[in-house]
Amino acid sequence: MAFVHSLNLVPRVLKGEVNAVARLLTRAEAGSHECRPALDEIFRRAGRAHIIGITGVPGSGKSTLVARLVAAIRQTGRRVGIVAIDPSSPFSGGAILGDRIRMGAIAADPGVYVRSMATRGALGGLARGTLEAIDVLDAAGYEMVIIETVGVGQDEVEVARATHTTVVVSAPGLGDDIQAIKAGILEIADIHVVSKCDRSDADKTVADLKNMLSMGLASARGSWQVPVVPTSAARDEGVAELVAAIDRHWTFLREGNRLEERRRLINERRLLKAGEEILRDQFVRQRNGQVLKLLEQLQARTLSPRTAAERLLQDIHPGDAP
Amino acid sequence: MENDGALGDRALPPARKENIPMTTESKVIRVLVAKVGLDGHDRGVKIVARTLRDAGMEVIYTGLHRTPEEVVDAAVQEDVDVIGISILSGAHMTVFPRLLKLLDERGAKDIMVVGGGVIPDDEVIQLKNLGVKEIMLQDTPPDSIVAMIRRIVVERGPR
Numbered sequence: 001m002a003f004v005h006s007l008n009l010v011p012r013v014l015k016g017e018v019n020a021v022a023r024l025l026t027r028a029e030a031g032s033h034e035c036r037p038a039l040d041e042i043f044r045r046a047g048r049a050h051i052i053g054i055t056g057v058p059g060s061g062k063s064t065l066v067a068r069l070v071a072a073i074r075q076t077g078r079r080v081g082i083v084a085i086d087p088s089s090p091f092s093g094g095a096i097l098g099d100r101i102r103m104g105a106i107a108a109d110p111g112v113y114v115r116s117m118a119t120r121g122a123l124g125g126l127a128r129g130t131l132e133a134i135d136v137l138d139a140a141g142y143e144m145v146i147i148e149t150v151g152v153g154q155d156e157v158e159v160a161r162a163t164h165t166t167v168v169v170s171a172p173g174l175g176d177d178i179q180a181i182k183a184g185i186l187e188i189a190d191i192h193v194v195s196k197c198d199r200s201d202a203d204k205t206v207a208d209l210k211n212m213l214s215m216g217l218a219s220a221r222g223s224w225q226v227p228v229v230p231t232s233a234a235r236d237e238g239v240a241e242l243v244a245a246i247d248r249h250w251t252f253l254r255e256g257n258r259l260e261e262r263r264r265l266i267n268e269r270r271l272l273k274a275g276e277e278i279l280r281d282q283f284v285r286q287r288n289g290q291v292l293k294l295l296e297q298l299q300a301r302t303l304s305p306r307t308a309a310e311r312l313l314q315d316i317h318p319g320d321a322p
Numbered sequence: 323m324e325n326d327g328a329l330g331d332r333a334l335p336p337a338r339k340e341n342i343p344m345t346t347e348s349k350v351i352r353v354l355v356a357k358v359g360l361d362g363h364d365r366g367v368k369i370v371a372r373t374l375r376d377a378g379m380e381v382i383y384t385g386l387h388r389t390p391e392e393v394v395d396a397a398v399q400e401d402v403d404v405i406g407i408s409i410l411s412g413a414h415m416t417v418f419p420r421l422l423k424l425l426d427e428r429g430a431k432d433i434m435v436v437g438g439g440v441i442p443d444d445e446v447i448q449l450k451n452l453g454v455k456e457i458m459l460q461d462t463p464p465d466s467i468v469a470m471i472r473r474i475v476v477e478r479g480p481r
Contacts, residue, residue: 003480019429022401023481030349093350094375100396101385108392113399118380120350 006038014045016141018113024136025115029129039132042139047263049081049138049145050250053159055125055185056169058151061195063102065169065231066148068239070106073144076243079111081137084148085127088118095119099148113142124158125149131162131270152185160188161269164262165249167242169193170209172202186212189226191245197230197238206230224252279316286316351475352402354382356393358409358417362386367408370438373464374471390417394424397433403475404455409439414449422453432481434474438462 006027012020024042027035054069056062063084070080084099095118106112115137117127130147137145149159160166168189186192186209194205209228227245231238253259290312297303303311355371357364364386371381382400384393397405409417418437425433437449438458446457455474458467 018398022399026352026401088380089375089378092376093378095380096371096375097380097382098385100382104385104388104392107396107399114396116380116382116400118350 006032006035007041010038010041013042013136013140021113021136021140022115025129025133028132028136029117029120029127031128039135042132042135046135046138049134049143050165050246051134051138051145051147051163052246053147053149053163053166054169055149055152055156055159055166055188056193056195057153057171057174060151060169060171060174061231061233062148062151062169063099064233065193065195065239065242066099066146067103067106068231068233068236069242070103070112070146072239072243074106074109074111078143079113079141081113081115081140081142081145082148083115083117083127083130083133083137083145085117085119085125085130085150087150088120093120113137113140119150123156125152125156126158126162131273134162155184157185157188162266164253164259165190165246167191167193167246169195170205171195172197172199172205174205190224190249191242192226192228193238193242194228194230195233197232198234202230222258224249282316283313287312290315351379351404351471352382352400353379353404353406353471354384354393354397354400354402355406355408356384356388356396357386358388358390358393358407358421359411359413360387361409361411361413363410364408366410366438367406369464370406370408370467373467377468379468379471390420390424394421394428394430397425398428398430402433403478404434404436404471406471407435407437407439409437409441412440414439414441415445418449418454419452432478434478436470436474438467 004023006024009020009024013024024035024038028039054062054066066082066084070082073080084097086095086097086099088095097116097118099116100107100114103114107114115133117130117133119126120128122128126147126149134145134147147159147163149156166188168185168191170192172194192209194202194209196202206228213226213228229238229242229245231242253262294303294308294312298305298308353374355367357367367383371383374381382396382402384396393405393407405421407417407421414437418435421435425431425435434455435453436456436458437454440460441449441457449457456470458470
């Protein structure tokens, strides 16, 4: 089949044509230079969707929750785009993307678009190209875009800097009340979900989170009262409450200029991140050969890592973009 | 900038200025592997998924009991290079023609279809004539599967 230039895909993406959306996502994810003007066009036309992040430890039930959540949102008629992220192998670069296993029922719905992404070396819980993928799905007319992060640990908070509403999923039995007051992932929640609430120890997890919130950490979210929503896929409970909480947060953001503030934070983050990426690419491209020489001096301890790195950077030419 | 000796290897390739009409930056092969219909034997497909992962490919596994429609919907949304169907139930002469027809209807003929399982030799020939790129039988070594997928993607060319 003939190659279609990315700019020619844009009008088809704006009409919501699935094949065009799929191809542009592939190119955005690959970091293709060819698609940059198209992504610029897309960015100008995006900005309508409610972007929701779902994060939590591996096995906490994120995929199952997303499947139930999307089925419930579809009852309200809204179209939903999903980016589901799984890890790339640090050794082969390959990945097994298994989030669709739990999404069988919703994946056949023409109002739902599911895309699996591998992290491709990105840290922080998102994949390379996730932010561009959000723009593409937004511009394609999906009214809600849900980002399901890779299973995270305690410190992968990048999702909160990319979404309007962050949902943190905790499973029962994974920690005590001290875990709940530690810094990091629990702080970024606009909404807490405690999954698997058919289990007997779920009440304690709900209580620990509510206690944590009552200690004043909620003030980090302004006047928004962070809710704790218990859910159970086995008993089919809690999902309607979660949809209501997500919609309530969207309404909250749209009062005053809160949404503008959130968007400003996201844009600031994207600007800085893109800058870092450009520098990193130039660094990787231009450092060829220099590393080995400096490494010899490090091995001989005639240079410190810090000084060697400064030498390495002296030779990067910012104007020399590909 | 001064060349201080430690940085003396400036012989870098010139920056690429021409517009290359394909995604050369990060060419990862994406494969969707699926079980279709009433066939619950998934040990083989899991081994294949793992093998492809270890060869650096991104493997989307959809799980058991999918319909051809679900597989094609997923493959189009995921923009995969190859669909791999594992089939041990004997329904291959129904499933593969249906998949090929649906891909054609969705304007997705650039997604290649391969199969693996227990399939009689004469039907392997029939399936290949219909447009299935390759059929791997039960004695195919893992390395051959990887090489076969890579070859098929190269033969298809950039898109």
